[in-house]
Amino acid sequence: MKVREITAAIEQFAPLALQESYDNAGLIVGRPDDEVTRALLAVDVTEEVIAEAVAEGCDMIITHHPIVFQPLKRFNSATYVERCVEEAIRRGIVLYAAHTNLDSTAEGMSWRVGQMLGVQNMRVMQPTVEGAGFGVVGELEEAEPSAEFMQRVMRTFSVKALRHSDIVRPEVRRVAICTGSGGSLIGEAQKSGADIYLTADLKYNDFMRHENAIILADMGHFESEYCAIQILFDILSKNLPIFAVRKSVRSRNPVSYMMLDEQRAE
Helix, strand or coil: CEHHHHHHHHHHHCCHHHCCCCCCCEEEECCCCCECCEEEEECCCCHHHHHHHHHHCCCEEEECCCCCCCCCCCCCCCCHHHHHHHHHHHHCCEEEECCHHHHHCCCCHHHHHHHHCCCEEEEEEEECCCCCEEEEEEEEEEEEEHHHHHHHHHHHHCCCCCEECCCCCCEEEEEEEEEEECHHHHHHHHHCCCCEEEEECCCHHHHHCCCCCCEEEECCHHHHHCCHHHHHHHHHHHHCCCCEEEECCCCCCCCCCCCCHHHHHC
């Protein structure tokens, strides 16, 4: 199958025009008319993922995060980015990313997280164009104790450590969500009347911005965006049922957590 057929299916769902100006979504290594037989889906292109693609006979890797954000001035294997690009070219592996366009498209990343948590009546929190935008807000079927809801988030998304602000709401029902780095949308989450805002990459001072009205919860960047693999799998399985697609088993969180010995014992 030609690369252009595969990317067309993805871009029908998440048009490249929706990506932010700083982004580098789209075809990064390879040509639209290249023939590919099998794709590997991952959050990031890493050396481990490249090795997995080679071992599994995948000649295309589709990720959420683009491997190249800044222009590369040289290729001398000095960084993992250079090594990944070099190896992909050497092995004839196509690299493609669906990033902020997948974040902001209707039924995209934040929508999927909301669906996994049972959030209903979702609408865009920060609209950009018709039907698209960053973040969503919606309601749970019933109010849930705040601590219990955050524990459920941790179980659902394999979150090892959830950072949160003061629990200023004993229960939550209206939930705001923005996958990835969502600190810039705290104001929008407050305006939406949400009881809790789930996002990632919050800074120290961000946790002071709850204004005694909203719980701010950082579930982790990778954890909030791992659902990209399933979204891409669903798109390709529905539109290209004869094309072989594999979910990476080596796509992993680059952030590790160390627990105290007494916590391990528990």
